Amino acid sequence: MTVIESSTSLDAGVMKKSSRIQVSRGMKTMIAALVVLFLFCKIFVPDSTSKGAVLGMLPFAAVLAIIALGQTLVIQQGGIDLSVAGSVSLAVVYVTRLPQQHDSQLWKAVLVALGSAVVVGVINGILISRIGINAIVATLGVSSLEYAVIMAISQGSPRRTTNLLNHIAANLTLGIPNSAIFAVLATIMVTLFLKRSVSGRRFEAVGANSHAGFAAGLKVKRHQISAYICAQILYCLAGILLAGILTQPTAYQGDSLVFPSVTVVVLGGTSLLGGRGFPAASAVAALFLQQLNQMVLTLNVPFGVRTLVTAIALLVGIALYTIRWELVRERFSALNSRRSVGAAHV
Amino acid sequence: MTRINSRVLKVASGLGIASMLFASTISTAATSAAAAAPSWCGPKKITMALTDGFGGNSWRLVTTASAQAEAAKCPSVKKLYYADGQGNTSKAISDIKSFVAKGVNAMVVFPDAGKAILPALRAAYKAGVVTVPYRVFPGGVAGKDYTAFIGTPFAQAGQNWANWALKALPKGGNVLFLSGPAGNSQGTDEAAGFWGVLKNHPEFKPIGVQPFEVTNWDPALAQQVLTADIAANPKIDLILSDFGPTLVGALTAAQKTGWKIPAIAASDGNVLGCFWKSMQSVDAFPMMTVSTQNDHARLAIDYAVAKATGGKLPGTVYPSLPFEDSISGKPKPVQCASNLPGDVYLSAQLSGAAQAALGKK
Numbered sequence: 001m002t003v004i005e006s007s008t009s010l011d012a013g014v015m016k017k018s019s020r021i022q023v024s025r026g027m028k029t030m031i032a033a034l035v036v037l038f039l040f041c042k043i044f045v046p047d048s049t050s051k052g053a054v055l056g057m058l059p060f061a062a063v064l065a066i067i068a069l070g071q072t073l074v075i076q077q078g079g080i081d082l083s084v085a086g087s088v089s090l091a092v093v094y095v096t097r098l099p100q101q102h103d104s105q106l107w108k109a110v111l112v113a114l115g116s117a118v119v120v121g122v123i124n125g126i127l128i129s130r131i132g133i134n135a136i137v138a139t140l141g142v143s144s145l146e147y148a149v150i151m152a153i154s155q156g157s158p159r160r161t162t163n164l165l166n167h168i169a170a171n172l173t174l175g176i177p178n179s180a181i182f183a184v185l186a187t188i189m190v191t192l193f194l195k196r197s198v199s200g201r202r203f204e205a206v207g208a209n210s211h212a213g214f215a216a217g218l219k220v221k222r223h224q225i226s227a228y229i230c231a232q233i234l235y236c237l238a239g240i241l242l243a244g245i246l247t248q249p250t251a252y253q254g255d256s257l258v259f260p261s262v263t264v265v266v267l268g269g270t271s272l273l274g275g276r277g278f279p280a281a282s283a284v285a286a287l288f289l290q291q292l293n294q295m296v297l298t299l300n301v302p303f304g305v306r307t308l309v310t311a312i313a314l315l316v317g318i319a320l321y322t323i324r325w326e327l328v329r330e331r332f333s334a335l336n337s338r339r340s341v342g343a344a345h346v
Numbered sequence: 347m348t349r350i351n352s353r354v355l356k357v358a359s360g361l362g363i364a365s366m367l368f369a370s371t372i373s374t375a376a377t378s379a380a381a382a383a384p385s386w387c388g389p390k391k392i393t394m395a396l397t398d399g400f401g402g403n404s405w406r407l408v409t410t411a412s413a414q415a416e417a418a419k420c421p422s423v424k425k426l427y428y429a430d431g432q433g434n435t436s437k438a439i440s441d442i443k444s445f446v447a448k449g450v451n452a453m454v455v456f457p458d459a460g461k462a463i464l465p466a467l468r469a470a471y472k473a474g475v476v477t478v479p480y481r482v483f484p485g486g487v488a489g490k491d492y493t494a495f496i497g498t499p500f501a502q503a504g505q506n507w508a509n510w511a512l513k514a515l516p517k518g519g520n521v522l523f524l525s526g527p528a529g530n531s532q533g534t535d536e537a538a539g540f541w542g543v544l545k546n547h548p549e550f551k552p553i554g555v556q557p558f559e560v561t562n563w564d565p566a567l568a569q570q571v572l573t574a575d576i577a578a579n580p581k582i583d584l585i586l587s588d589f590g591p592t593l594v595g596a597l598t599a600a601q602k603t604g605w606k607i608p609a610i611a612a613s614d615g616n617v618l619g620c621f622w623k624s625m626q627s628v629d630a631f632p633m634m635t636v637s638t639q640n641d642h643a644r645l646a647i648d649y650a651v652a653k654a655t656g657g658k659l660p661g662t663v664y665p666s667l668p669f670e671d672s673i674s675g676k677p678k679p680v681q682c683a684s685n686l687p688g689d690v691y692l693s694a695q696l697s698g699a700a701q702a703a704l705g706k707k
Contacts, residue, residue: 047577052603056573059599060566100687155704156402160617160688170599246565247595248617248688250403253566297574303528303560 026269026281029320033267034288041295048291048298055177059170059245061290062183065283066238067257068264069190070231072282075265076207077227078274079128079135084261086146087120087232088254091239093150095165096158096249103164113236120146121232125225156251161243169244179241186234187283194277203227208275263310264289267317289313386648387420388656392451394426396647397441399458399482401430404689405638408701412694413454413643422655435459442466445475452476452654454646457484467492476654480646480664483531493653494662496646500532500588502666503636504539507586507611510634511540511550514609514673518549519583522575524568525558526589533558536588553579563589569596576600584609590635591615591689607631613638614669616698617688619681622672633680635670637693644695669693 041048067084074081094113099105120142127138150156161169169179194200206213206223214220235254243249266272267288268281292313296306396413398406410428417426427445431438438459443466445453453470457463457479464484468491471477480496488494511521523540525533537557544550554575561568568587573596576582587593590612597607598621607629612618614635622633642664652659669692670680681692690701 048574050577052600052605053573053577055603056570056577056599060570151402155404155407157404157407157689166598170602172602242566245595245599246569247598248591249565249595252402253564256564256566294570294574297571298578300555300578302555306560 024269024276024278024281026267026278026321027284030268030281030284030288034284034291037288037291037295041291045295045298048295053294053298055172057290057294058177059179059241061287062177062179063238063242063245064257064260064264064290065183065286066186066234066241067261068268068282068286069186069279070234070238071261071265072268072270072277072279073190073203073227073234074135074231075262075270075272076204076274076277077224078207078210079224079227080262080272081124081139081228081231082136082258083120083124083139083143083146083232084235084258085252085254086143086150087117087235088239088242088257089252090116090120090146090150090254091236092243092246092249092253093154093158093251095240095243096161097154099159099162101160101162103162106162106164110240113240114233116149117232117236118229121229122225124232125228128228129221129224150251154251158243158249158251161247161249165240165244166247167244169241179245182237182241183283186237187280190230190234190279194279204276207277259314260286260289260310263314263317266314266321269321271321272318285317383421384419384648385658386652386660387422388652388654388658389422390655391422391424392651392654393424393449394452394454394650394654395429395445395448395450396426396454396643397429397431397438397445398456399431399435399438399463400433402432405640405691407704408691408694408696409456409640409643411701411704412640412696413647415696416644416647417651420651420655420657423651431458433458435462438463439466442470446470446473450475452650453478454643454650455479455484456643457482461485464491476650478646478650478653481642488662494649496642496649496662496664498639498642498664498666499539500535500666501539501542503588503613504536504541504586505543506636506666506668507536507634508540508543510611510668510671510673511544511584511609512547514632514634515550515583518547518551519608520551520553520579520581521584521586522554522572522579522582523552523558523586524561524571524593525587526561526563528560533588536586540586550584553582558586561592563592565592565595568592569599572596572600576605582608584611587612589613589615590618590638594618594621594688597621601625601629609633611635614681614691614693615688616681616683616686616690616692619670619692620684620688622680623682623684633670633672634668635680635693637667637669638691639664639666640691640694640696 038049047053071081091113095109098109098112124139124142127133128135171178173181194204202218203223206218206220210220242253264285265282267285268278270277270282292309296309398410401410414426417423429441431441442455453475455467460482461484464486467477467479467484471492477492478494478496479492483495483497486492523537534557559571561571585608593612594617601607609631610633612635614637645660645664648660651657668677670678672680683692683698686698686702690698692698
């Protein structure tokens with residue numbers, strides 16, 4: 001009885017606080033960074049903000065944003081999901097390989113892909129939350145298993161996207177790429193779930209402090225497992241869109257998305273140690289990172305420099321949120337005053 | 347809520363497993379190759395092996411099947427083993443070693459990892475196995491480290507593109523070249539071959555990163571690179587690509603924004619040919635392709651078998667040949683088998699239908 005009471009009071013507290021619209025520090029930072037980046041591009045690399053460049057960049061930003069939503073859910077529960085590579089690739093293979101370019105078969109392939117995503121999410125969640133295997137090891141292992149399935153289904157060669165999927169993912173609606181509309185809808189749904197629903201608030205409470213959540217009577221492990229399942233469904237959606245955008249994808253399309261997915265979550269202000277999650281900020285960070293890449297591509301810099309951009313973005317993200325800048329400032333001012341005292345002695 | 351959670355979990359995983367069962371509609375199909383012993387097939391009975399550094403894409407699938415079909419033409423080849431290094435250099439090395447231990451007489455190797463494979467090749471050669479690396483140069487010397495290297499002059503593909511460009515674009519123009527990973531020797535040689543032919547034609551100008559734009563042969567990266575290049579260069583007159591099929595997504599996306607597709611010189615692929623055909627009524631553009639060279643593996647097999655069985659030795663260089671030309675129609679007009687998948691290569695000897703059946707295995 002006491003457990004139920006404390007759980008109710010926890011919910012009430014959290015809900016009361018969330019009834020105000022709060023903009024996280026990560027969101028403010030990312031919006032500011034995005035505005036600065038676009039202004040910089042507009043002035044110094046105007047080609048990268050032309051209509052064609054932006055329309056070309058948005059679908060990839062959308063895919064990364066949807067993956068980032070999933071990664072945010074996992075990271076805020078103190079985990080990390082490296083099975084992005086296998087999961088996105090698997091979704092791509094399902095929705096191209098199974099329909100064999102027949103539009104009428106597409107919905108079945110999408111169902112199979114979603115079902116498979118749920119299974120992978122359950123496996124990840126059980127391995128990590130119930131059995132206690134390290135998240136990095138478990139998700140890497142699961143990703144390898146997914147690649148085994150990919151090879152079994154496709155022998156490494158997916159088929160051409162069906163025309164219907166290409167239209168759904170790559171066409172424009174009112175001048176906006178459909179994939180971007182999907183990303184915005186997914187971001188709104190995940191944010192509303194986390195910030196406005198009772199179960200979403202419980203999910204956040206478990207992420208913020210699993211011990212406190214447990215003490216409050218919340219099913220900690222179940223929430224953690226559900227994070228991995230929801231993440232997989234989002235990766236699956238991203239994979240389906242990517243298959244539609246690319247027309248003739250490869251079987252390894254998710255490989256290059258693992259590192260950026262973690263980078264944008266960190267840039268959005270969600271701590272790698274878990275805690276509160278900021279899915280909308282992660283999505284904005286995905287747009288920021290993709291535009292940054294587009295700018296670097298337009299500048300014609302050597303490939304080596306291009307690959308450094310994501311790495312530097314991750315470092316900056318970690319530095320922004322983990323270094324306590326006021327302490328650094330204090331140290332510096334203390335050092336300076338000591339120096340000036342020393343100089344006075346000499 | 348927690349009870350609902352657990353129910354949702356159970357239902358969700360049940361649904362997932364059920365729909366996974368949907369997936370397995372895998373059928374098998376076998377390829378066959380008829381045989382009347384060719385000149386490279388000698389009388390001595392042998393067993394041989396074929397090893398790949400990485401076998402997991404449609405191009406490799408067709409190439410491996412081509413090699414197997416070629417070996418099947420020679421009745422003296424009693425057995426052909428195959429191993430896929432799966433992109434793992436140490437597995438590729440151990441595959442070679444295990445075939446030597448198995449006692450094969452000859453071995454054809456796709457040494458993706460280049461010089462890292464050389465010690466294993468040398469060990470096989472010293473153990474008396476006819477060792478024939480092909481396509482990727484592994485360093486070393488033929489007759490000392492391995493029996494022979496069956497190469498292809500990638501520069502020739504560049505020369506073929508350049509000769510066509512002179513006809514297709516008599517006034518010259520801006521040329522963008524998309525190739526694979528940074529510094530890959532194929533792209534470097536192709537660029538050298540292309541600009542070698544055009545060295546006295548200043549009307550052709552390279553644009554983008556030199557010697558080529560890096561795409562890792564990944565369609566997603568190719569699309570992003572092309573988007574950036576179109577933004578930075580309002581005038582692109584010719585796009586070169588040494589893996590034509592990766593261009594299709596990028597061209598489709600760019601064309602949707604109102605951009606006009608320029609002349610294309612690439613390697614062949616059914617998806618590219620069909621894309622060209624589909625654009626005829628929308629935004630026609632001239633196109634030429636060179637063969638994507640799945641049959642390079644056949645020459646490597648011929649050489650290894652000839653050496654091991656006592657047959658007539660073929661040459662050691664596989665040429666780069668033009669395949670399609672939308673302007674002259676020679677050697678062939680642009681090909682499209684719309685009933686076959688996009689990742690079929692119609693320049694290969696293996697029929698398109700046989701290639702499509704391979705992918706269903």
